[in-house]
Amino acid sequence: MRQLLAAIGDTLVITRRNLMRIPRAPDLLIGFTVQPVMFVLLFVYVFGGAIKTPGFKYVDYLMPGIITQTIAFGGYLTAVGLSEDLRKGLVDRFRSLPMARSAVLAGRTLADVVMNLLATALMVAVGLAIGFRFATSVPQVLAGILLLLLFGFAFSWIFALMGLLASSAESAGSIGFLIVFPLTFVSSAFVPVQSMPSLLQAFAKANPFTIVVDAARALFLGTPAGNSIWLALAWSLGLIAVFAPVAVARYRRVVAN
């Protein structure tokens, strides 16, 4: 019990450190504030007129999708940060201290969750300013946000693995982009799946992003949920169950040399 508390304490120290760095690294700060806001505005005003979303204003249709995409990218911080810490010897510094060894990875992914929460708040604020409205109850909205954060947490573990596999922080980041971009664009995040060619439709329907975005729409806008919420939960937990242990194992291998 005391060990568990100490491990939580250590994780919070590392989380705090990971978050403190962000305002001082302008590229990261811009990536998590200006960029999502810019995407919201670009999509709404540039594509909004051209994309048909029957039954919705485009901004209402877009918000759950774009928040999901931003959150899935949150793990970028873990990929870049972890890769940097490894190369600059900080991981060695941490490993020589009497702290919980799990705190290095846990503190990384937890920091992503905090950043994702902030980015979500910012995007919702901008969305509300340009006409976005929630159509559900507060508990439903909060459940939707929690679900998205959980999905983002799963992606943090995928990104952690990228950070541990990549040869540099930059390549860790770009591998992440290569995974997340196609997945979000070939999903229901920005355009209705029905508007895609049939081959892409098949992919988009099976894509976990479609499932998570549909679940978020149900919880934010009150669209029929079907079983999307449970499937989204299952996908998130499933990804964590697979990628967290793989990332931890990889981390152990990397630091053993």
Added chain:
Amino acid sequence: MQTLQPSQSLARAVSDESAIVTQGLSKSYKNVRALIGVDLVVPPGSVFGLLGPNGAGKTTLVRILATLLKPDAGTARVAGYDVVREGARLRTQIGVAGQYAAVDENLTGFENLEMVGRLYHLGGRVAQSRADELLEHFDLEEAGRRPVRTYSGGMRKRLDLAAALVARPPVIFLDEPTTGLDPRSRVSLWETIERRVAEGSTVLLTTQYLDEADRLADRIAVIDHGGVIAEGTSDELKHQVARERLEVVLGEGADPTVALQALAVMGDGQQPRVEGQVISVSVGRRPGAIVEAVRRLDTARVEIVDLAIRRPTLNDVFFTLTGHKAEESAGEEAE
């Protein structure tokens, strides 16, 4: 515990009293044998110097003792704890500064040290006061509130050393602590180390600077190709590999052969050296050698300009033992 065999209880007694004990420590990377059966005993409250050319295995040894790396074979105990099986408890007892500074660029000096203090579980208050104390001590007071990104190489190195001392640990590992430091910071670090040792800490340091080892280390191990090739106090090592030499600078007209003849009886059998008008005779430890040499040369009517006993330096030790010139390899490393 009570039923240990005599030999085991002896080993335990040695390890309980010693700050660091290694036995047959070996480590290979893919196809490099970095350590081959290293045996060391470091008594508590002392400075142990690890000397060796580039690639000798110094960093590998430090990393194993600091629980960053697992040995392939052999055992090591630090502060009474086994480095493999009792790593978690061991880490409460050590402070480590690696060969390259490991500090967070985006945090300030203060934040770096405070974080390390918290991870030693010192509590926020103590962590902060230690951070301030150490910043002042390492002459980083003014830089302490700005991001480390803006620090010079030597300042980073100093911050990294400060981090190793945050918890006032009983055992401190410093891998080339003064590489890249200016002369003033070097001396100041030496004094810090001496003070910590006087307070009871044990310090194991690696260095490329032989004057540093000479000045600081109570005992020195010279390692090369992964093995300890000599171990002892600085004086012991010097006497082991090189004797004291009588060096005579002859006057312009003097004949070196006559001078060598005059001094022949004083030599210890080793070949004398002649370089122009400078002759040097190995005399070993021989009280009154200077007076005797002057008298003999005077009797032989050899004119001399200067005459001195040259004591072996750690440089001689290093050169003789490893076949490398210490300061040359240090030069390659310097940034």
